[in-house]
Amino acid sequence: MNGIAAFVAQWNLIKSTKDLNKEMTALQKSVEISENHHDDQKIDKLEVKNLALQFKNGESISYPDFEIKKGEKILLTGDSGTGKSTLFKLILGKFKPSKGKIIFSDKNGQELKPNLDELGYVAQDNTLFPDTIKNNITMFDGELDDQVLPAIEKTNFTKDLEKFSDGLNTFVDLDQGNLSGGQKQKIVLARAMLHHPAWLFIDEGTSAVDSQGTKEILQNLLATDSTIIMIAHNFSDDLIKMFDRQIKLINGGE
Numbered sequence: 001m002n003g004i005a006a007f008v009a010q011w012n013l014i015k016s017t018k019d020l021n022k023e024m025t026a027l028q029k030s031v032e033i034s035e036n037h038h039d040d041q042k043i044d045k046l047e048v049k050n051l052a053l054q055f056k057n058g059e060s061i062s063y064p065d066f067e068i069k070k071g072e073k074i075l076l077t078g079d080s081g082t083g084k085s086t087l088f089k090l091i092l093g094k095f096k097p098s099k100g101k102i103i104f105s106d107k108n109g110q111e112l113k114p115n116l117d118e119l120g121y122v123a124q125d126n127t128l129f130p131d132t133i134k135n136n137i138t139m140f141d142g143e144l145d146d147q148v149l150p151a152i153e154k155t156n157f158t159k160d161l162e163k164f165s166d167g168l169n170t171f172v173d174l175d176q177g178n179l180s181g182g183q184k185q186k187i188v189l190a191r192a193m194l195h196h197p198a199w200l201f202i203d204e205g206t207s208a209v210d211s212q213g214t215k216e217i218l219q220n221l222l223a224t225d226s227t228i229i230m231i232a233h234n235f236s237d238d239l240i241k242m243f244d245r246q247i248k249l250i251n252g253g254e
Contacts, residue, residue: 039114051100078249120197134168154220157186181208
């Protein structure tokens with residue numbers, strides 16, 4: 001009986017492997033991607049209506065209704081726990097709302113279903129790769145190499161770069177940590193500016209940069225035609241006034 005049981009177990013493994021191979025073969029089939037299907041460029045307005053998220057532990061966050069029009073520069077503020085970063089993740093499709101709607105529409109008021117991966121996003125964790133500073137900015141697209149220097153100038157990274165003997169070819173060592181927090185943020189912001197997203201969501205993108213450096217970065221960033229929504233706290237009045245308006249969350253309210 002032990003021999004039969006072992007045989008059956010191995011036979012089931014063989015059968016399951018065959019199914020797995022079929023699934024892998026299906027996944028390997030080419031996928032047709034429509035060219036010039038950049039719906040992010042068509043977005044004229046973002047609306048949040050009756051939005052809320054319920055967590056597994058029973059806690060919930062609710063948001064006020066608001067809309068953001070194409071080209072606006074919005075500062076999103078609020079106390080800790082009001083769900084600023086969570087709001088970004090809901091808009092970007094990383095979380096699914098418990099209720100309410102997030103609506104993207106074009107200039108004619110028609111609702112769009114954009115590819116949310118095309119929206120620009122600068123997260124708090126400053127995702128970098130174990131490669132050169134240049135490749136971290138271009139995202140390994142050699143055709144963008146000639147645009148790197150203008151991008152780092154706009155993010156106030158030029159003086160930082162002079163400290164590295166290999167310049168743009170300096171390897172980002174994630175284990176040894178050869179970059180400061182502010183330098184990491186400037187690289188990620190340079191990446192975002194280089195790729196010119198139509199809509200850009202920035203979560204505490206300059207928290208490790210000094211006030212003067214932040215002001216210089218914002219002057220260049222807010223001069224673009226991108227729609228920008230930026231989470232920040234402890235901004236001075238001068239920095240706040242650089243934005244078109246402020247959305248402030250207070251215990252889930254505005």
